[in-house]
Amino acid sequence: MSVISQVSVLPFEFTVQGLSLGQHRAMGVSNLRHAPGGTLTVSRYAIRIRTDDGCQGEYVTHWVGTPAALAQTIMLAPHLLGRNPEHREEIYDDLKRELRAYDHMGHGPLDIALWDLVGKKYGISVATMLGAYRSKLPTYASTHHGQEDGGGLDSIEAFADYARACKEQGFAGFKIHGWHDGDRRREAANVLGARAAVGDDYPLMLDPACELRTYADALYVGRACDEASFFWYEDPYRDASVSAHGQRMLREKLKTPLLVTEHIRGLEQKANFVLAGGCDMIHADPEYDMGITGAMKIAHFGEAVGIDVQVHACGPAHRACVAAMRNTHYYELALVGPGMPNVVPPVYTCGYSDQPESIGSDGCVPVPTGPGLGVSYDWEFIMRNKLVEHAFS
Numbered sequence: 001m002s003v004i005s006q007v008s009v010l011p012f013e014f015t016v017q018g019l020s021l022g023q024h025r026a027m028g029v030s031n032l033r034h035a036p037g038g039t040l041t042v043s044r045y046a047i048r049i050r051t052d053d054g055c056q057g058e059y060v061t062h063w064v065g066t067p068a069a070l071a072q073t074i075m076l077a078p079h080l081l082g083r084n085p086e087h088r089e090e091i092y093d094d095l096k097r098e099l100r101a102y103d104h105m106g107h108g109p110l111d112i113a114l115w116d117l118v119g120k121k122y123g124i125s126v127a128t129m130l131g132a133y134r135s136k137l138p139t140y141a142s143t144h145h146g147q148e149d150g151g152g153l154d155s156i157e158a159f160a161d162y163a164r165a166c167k168e169q170g171f172a173g174f175k176i177h178g179w180h181d182g183d184r185r186r187e188a189a190n191v192l193g194a195r196a197a198v199g200d201d202y203p204l205m206l207d208p209a210c211e212l213r214t215y216a217d218a219l220y221v222g223r224a225c226d227e228a229s230f231f232w233y234e235d236p237y238r239d240a241s242v243s244a245h246g247q248r249m250l251r252e253k254l255k256t257p258l259l260v261t262e263h264i265r266g267l268e269q270k271a272n273f274v275l276a277g278g279c280d281m282i283h284a285d286p287e288y289d290m291g292i293t294g295a296m297k298i299a300h301f302g303e304a305v306g307i308d309v310q311v312h313a314c315g316p317a318h319r320a321c322v323a324a325m326r327n328t329h330y331y332e333l334a335l336v337g338p339g340m341p342n343v344v345p346p347v348y349t350c351g352y353s354d355q356p357e358s359i360g361s362d363g364c365v366p367v368p369t370g371p372g373l374g375v376s377y378d379w380e381f382i383m384r385n386k387l388v389e390h391a392f393s
Ligand SMILES: [Mg+2]
Pocket: 207, 209, 234, 235, 262
């Protein structure tokens, strides 16, 4: 039996060219904008778990990298020492309880590293451990947010042009993240503009990311989604997508399926949200929702009640989960835009990529087949750029 003997959590920084935070100067997905010549400094963290018999599991976060999530991961890391890494259900249960007073965002990266460790121990991929359903993942382009200053996605015309370009590149669908001011008329016009640009038969989605200010605004934009036959309408307004009652009222008046629960954390809360009538589709994310262990529980709950599950965001753990789900549609390449790179960390030495040019002509990305997550990390880069090492042994 392997016993966990060492856990390291290493926050590090890297730079991304062509983006900035604009006037915000506060890191957040919503604040990223196109900036020719700009340099953006981004923080993420790496995890390395070792056992007494020489096994190692690794993971580098993609969209979890905030100080709040990092603090939770550091809180949890010592709880792994002395445990059997193959007992992921027991560990999941204990870590979930440890973070019961918090939002659980620091739990997932540790669970993912455990799956990587056990897959490497037995020489099998995580997708195979889960019981793969597919080996290629239809991928949609998930855009950066609209911006007010010139460049990038700065107008309805820019969104329409980029939707057309993504369709021509082969993406299986296109999702708009709109502007931050929650102007219902501009958002609705953007929905109709994108549909006109790509024709009737191309999957389009809208994610206002909770920027619409009122229920009435959400209804107004939702009716444009109905008119334009959008595939889903996601997290519309300022209940921050946690009010099952509010979302149920929208569902009663709209035709477009509502995709909600990106901000409802974990199996129990998502199940209760669905059973309260709050959505047509649910989100799961192995980083956000307590790991691969947590995300697959959510997928199977959805299966039980006849609901489709979308995996939020991108990464090797996300690919393994999408590969193992019957009741899902797409892999989300988040976030992309014209001349705008994705801000995922440049830490792979195996060719793995979530940049927009990584999709194939069939609109798919592959599922890594190597042991564990099937990726290899550039530890020299991580160690060179690390801010500190939190080591537990
Ligand atoms: Mg979203």
